[in-house]
Amino acid sequence: MKTDTLRENPRSFDGVLERHSPVPQAELATLIERFTPRDGAHPTTLAPLHLFRFSAPSGPAHYVYEPTLCLIAQGSKRVMLADELYRYDPAHFLLTTVDLPVVTQIIEATPQTPYLSLSLDIDIGQLGALIAKMKPPAATAKAQSGRGIAVGCLDAPLLDAFVRLLRLLDSPQHIEVLAPLIMREILYLLLLGEQGAKLRRIAFQRGERKGIAEAIHWLKDHFAEPLRIEEIARKVHLSPSGLHHGFKAVTAMSPLQYQKQLRLQEARRLMLGSDVDAQTASLRVGYESASQFSREYHRLFGESPRRDIVRLRGSCD
Secondary structure, eight states, X not given: OEEOHHHHOOSOHHHHHTTSOHHHHHHHHHHHHHTOOSSEEEEOSSTTEEEEEESSOXXXXXXXXXXXXXXXXXXXXXXXXXXXXXXXXXXXXXXXXXXXXXXXEEEEOOSSSOEEEEXXXXXXXXXXXXXXXXXXXXXXXXXXOOOSEEEEEOOHHHHHHHHHHHHGGGOGGGHHHHHHHHHHHHHXXXXXXXXXXXXXXXXXOOHHHHHHHHXXXXXXXXXXXXXXXXXXXXXXXOOXXXXXXXXXXXXXXXXXXXXXXXXXXXXXXXXXXXXXXXXXXXXXXXXXXXXXXXXXXXXXXXXXXXHHHHHHHHHHO
């Protein structure tokens, strides 16, 4: 297992937090707590913004992260992408730039000090328009990972922008005018920071990067169909080997592993939310063999489909 948080962020947490006053951090936590009256995920009147509150550490949870910026005001969390571990907390943000199947786990939370966080969906169109108005970045010799996920250091300007964005939830009459300006500022600050190159890659994709992005989108929309690498490679104008190598560089998994994650997560959602049995769910997501489905489901979620769904329903009662 690879742990990338400290490697990408060699500075100590204390060193990062010294760059801004604890007052905005406390205000961010207070605002999130006020708008999350109970544990769980909470949408807001600002569609791209979501708030989260949990009063205890969680078990592993499977999601597909879309291009998103995540901040924690209180507590900490880890995110697994394949065999890579990313940990973040109030001193760091998590950025995802492509759709990625991940396993998340809240690791610090109590009833007295609940886990409080937010996520902001990234508007690719707005990002591209903003980049077009900015000066090209200075050349740098530092190579940056092509992975579609990263942990970055949260600095004072970015924290301040998020506090101002959340304050708008108290003044909904100003959201239509002011929220787009603040979200644009947030993107601008990210582009100026250590993860700016990653954002530029998703806004202006050319050559292999464009092909990999198209392959990810195609697989997300057609995961129930048989996977034929040669056909997908032709669709995205890459060689099969180039597709496989580039896909793994961005997602940390092969196209087949990516498809499998999407299939199994969707099957789980169907069984839990639509009350269909394992065989029906496996067929809907593209499996031809019920035994293969059960084996792969157990490998990902740690239990058979039936036992897993019974446990999940029990935890919701």
